[in-house]
Amino acid sequence: MESLLGEFSVGLAFWQAMLFLGLLLLLRKFAWKPILNSVNEREAKISESLELAEKTRAEMETMKAQNENLLKEARAERDAMIKDTKETVNTMIEDAKGKARVEADKVQSLARDAFTAEKVAAIAELKTQVASISIEIAEKVLRGELASQDKQTTLANKLVEDINMN
Amino acid sequence: MYRLLRFILVVALLSPVLTSSVFANAEPHHGAPNKELTPEEKREKNTEFVKHHTHDSHSFGIVSSEEGGWHLGFPLPVILWDGGLHVFMSSAFEHGEKVVESNGNYYKLDTHDGKIYKTDEHGTVMTKSTVDEKTDEETISKLKPIDFSITKNVFTTMLMCLFLFFLFRSVAKSYKSGLAPTGAAKFIEPIVIFIRDEIAIPNIGEKAHKKYMVYLLTVFFFIWFLNLMGMTPLGINVTGNIAVTFVLAMFTFFITQFTAKKDYWMHIFWMPGVPVPMKIMLIPIELIGLVVKPFALMIRLYANMLAGHIVLGALIAAVYFFDAYFAKAAFLGLTFFMNIIELLVAALQAYIFTMLTALYFGSAAAVHEEAH
Amino acid sequence: MMDVSMIGAGLIVIGVGIGIGRIGGSAMEAIARQPEATNKIQTAMLIAAALIEGIGFAALFAA
Numbered sequence: 212m213e214s215l216l217g218e219f220s221v222g223l224a225f226w227q228a229m230l231f232l233g234l235l236l237l238l239r240k241f242a243w244k245p246i247l248n249s250v251n252e253r254e255a256k257i258s259e260s261l262e263l264a265e266k267t268r269a270e271m272e273t274m275k276a277q278n279e280n281l282l283k284e285a286r287a288e289r290d291a292m293i294k295d296t297k298e299t300v301n302t303m304i305e306d307a308k309g310k311a312r313v314e315a316d317k318v319q320s321l322a323r324d325a326f327t328a329e330k331v332a333a334i335a336e337l338k339t340q341v342a343s344i345s346i347e348i349a350e351k352v353l354r355g356e357l358a359s360q361d362k363q364t365t366l367a368n369k370l371v372e373d374i375n376m377n
Numbered sequence: 378m379y380r381l382l383r384f385i386l387v388v389a390l391l392s393p394v395l396t397s398s399v400f401a402n403a404e405p406h407h408g409a410p411n412k413e414l415t416p417e418e419k420r421e422k423n424t425e426f427v428k429h430h431t432h433d434s435h436s437f438g439i440v441s442s443e444e445g446g447w448h449l450g451f452p453l454p455v456i457l458w459d460g461g462l463h464v465f466m467s468s469a470f471e472h473g474e475k476v477v478e479s480n481g482n483y484y485k486l487d488t489h490d491g492k493i494y495k496t497d498e499h500g501t502v503m504t505k506s507t508v509d510e511k512t513d514e515e516t517i518s519k520l521k522p523i524d525f526s527i528t529k530n531v532f533t534t535m536l537m538c539l540f541l542f543f544l545f546r547s548v549a550k551s552y553k554s555g556l557a558p559t560g561a562a563k564f565i566e567p568i569v570i571f572i573r574d575e576i577a578i579p580n581i582g583e584k585a586h587k588k589y590m591v592y593l594l595t596v597f598f599f600i601w602f603l604n605l606m607g608m609t610p611l612g613i614n615v616t617g618n619i620a621v622t623f624v625l626a627m628f629t630f631f632i633t634q635f636t637a638k639k640d641y642w643m644h645i646f647w648m649p650g651v652p653v654p655m656k657i658m659l660i661p662i663e664l665i666g667l668v669v670k671p672f673a674l675m676i677r678l679y680a681n682m683l684a685g686h687i688v689l690g691a692l693i694a695a696v697y698f699f700d701a702y703f704a705k706a707a708f709l710g711l712t713f714f715m716n717i718i719e720l721l722v723a724a725l726q727a728y729i730f731t732m733l734t735a736l737y738f739g740s741a742a743a744v745h746e747e748a749h
Numbered sequence: 750m751m752d753v754s755m756i757g758a759g760l761i762v763i764g765v766g767i768g769i770g771r772i773g774g775s776a777m778e779a780i781a782r783q784p785e786a787t788n789k790i791q792t793a794m795l796i797a798a799a800l801i802e803g804i805g806f807a808a809l810f811a812a
Contacts, residue, residue, distance in 0.1 A: 220433065223531060226525070230535060241546045241549060249549075680810075681802075732795070
């Protein structure tokens with residue numbers, strides 16, 4: 212203990228205190244404040260940047276999801292549109308087909324009617340012709356039959372007979 | 378950064394060699410294998426040599442030779458307060474051989490303890506006798522002026538302060554060009570961040586640590602660089618001086634007391650959460666603790682650095698003490714090894730001083746949520 | 750007088766040596782058990798060692 216006190220120098224302590232205090236004040240003003248400030252600033256900047264990056268990534272993620280959604284929607288829309296179109300086309304085709312069929316049927320039936328009418332007309336004509344031909348033939352035959360007297364009498368008899376019988 | 382690291386490494390590896398070469402030059406002065414000396418005298422001389430190199434001195438001696446009677450170095454101003462101011466250069470003492478007259482007073486330098494004593498004109502030290510009233514014992518003490526000299530330690534501290542100031546100002550300036558560290562900042566910045574993140578924040582707290590950072594950083598670099606200065610072969614021993622560590626410990630002590638919050642005083646004078654008789658008993662214990670803390674801080678740094686210097690000095694003296702070459706070689710190797718350990722200790726003691734300072738600041742700045 | 754204080758100093762050194770040795774040993778074990786806590790253990794070890802050392806030095810100067 213005595214050696215400790217013996218070695219203690221007041222002057223050295225005084226100078227030391229002055230110098231250290233001076234160093235403390237000088238370094239505070241000229242060194243530590245700027246150094247710590249810039250270190251803190253940089254750290255803040257780094258963490259800010261990291262945060263920003265994180266935020267951007269999250270944003271990107273949401274945007275990507277949105278895009279995906281949009282794409283999905285678009286695809287669905289497209290699909291729906293295609294489906295719609297197909298349906299429309301189908302119905303149109305069906306419609307057209309139906310109309311065509313109706314038209315065809317109409318045409319057919321008209322044709323058939325016309326044909327029937329023609330047929331009837333033809334038959335009627337045929338009938339008249341056949342009738343006229345048969346009348347001609349009957350005329351000729353009658354002429355031949357009635358060429359002689361007896362034949363006429365027989366016939367008249369016969370006819371009379373027929374009538375009598377009635 | 379690499380260049381700086383390499384430089385430090387080279388200096389570290391060379392320092393034992395440099396140290397021993399300087400002492401080799403000083404050989405005739407100190408532990409020389411002088412044939413006329415008995416082993417006891419040799420031992421005495423070696424003790425003197427080691428003591429001399431751990432003491433503060435009034436001149437910046439580099440190499441000296443007792444037999445040659447020459448000294449290499451430069452004188453430093455002596456400033457004495459003895460009823461008046463006395464200022465002269467230490468070269469006037471001629472290494473303790475001459476009595477210096479200044480404004481009618483006479484002073485002489487004692488080369489053994491390195492102190493200046495008041496003498497008469499023939500160089501006889503003036504004494505003052507004091508009588509203890511209780512025991513009637515008479516104690517005779519030498520008269521000493523109050524010594525405000527720019528001693529070797531003060532001079533070294535001045536240089537170191539200048540060096541630290543310019544170093545850190547240049548580091549601070551380098552941040553102006555950009556946020557990334559360049560030059561010396563690359564080396565300094567990790568240490569600054571280490572002190573902030575590993576010492577200040579865990580011990581003081583996220584919020585309160587900011588106002589203590591200036592002191593913690595300054596004290597760390599101050600002690601560390603001065604410790605390293607002690608490793609150079611100039612025989613500087615600033616941090617191994619009780620006055621220096623006393624001042625540093627006082628700074629820590631006063632900053633702790635002046636920044637202390639209510640809780641700190643509460644824990645000293647009225648410890649919460651213990652019964653009343655216990656509270657009264659704890660007051661003196663806490664008060665003793667208050668004083669012991671800076672005292673331990675002071676003693677730890679002082680004793681560690683002084684012990685390091687003594688061990689190194691003793692090992693170097695041993696190189697000259699023994700005549701056998703293998704012993705010299707062995708002690709040289711041991712000196713080398715101890716030098717590297719001391720390099721570690723230099724940083725470690727700065728770290729521990731800063732760490733404990735932060736711990737004390739933490740107790741001062743702590744605000745306790747609940748009583749415990 | 751000198752010799753007695755020397756013995757005291759020796760005792761102090763033994764005590765401090767044992768104390769710091771135990772701290773170091775325990776810290777080693779703790780680090781081996783929990784390597785991830787190395788930093789914290791080292792810090793605590795250094796503080797404890799420094800405190801013991803401080804007491805040791807104080808006693809040495811008193812002796």
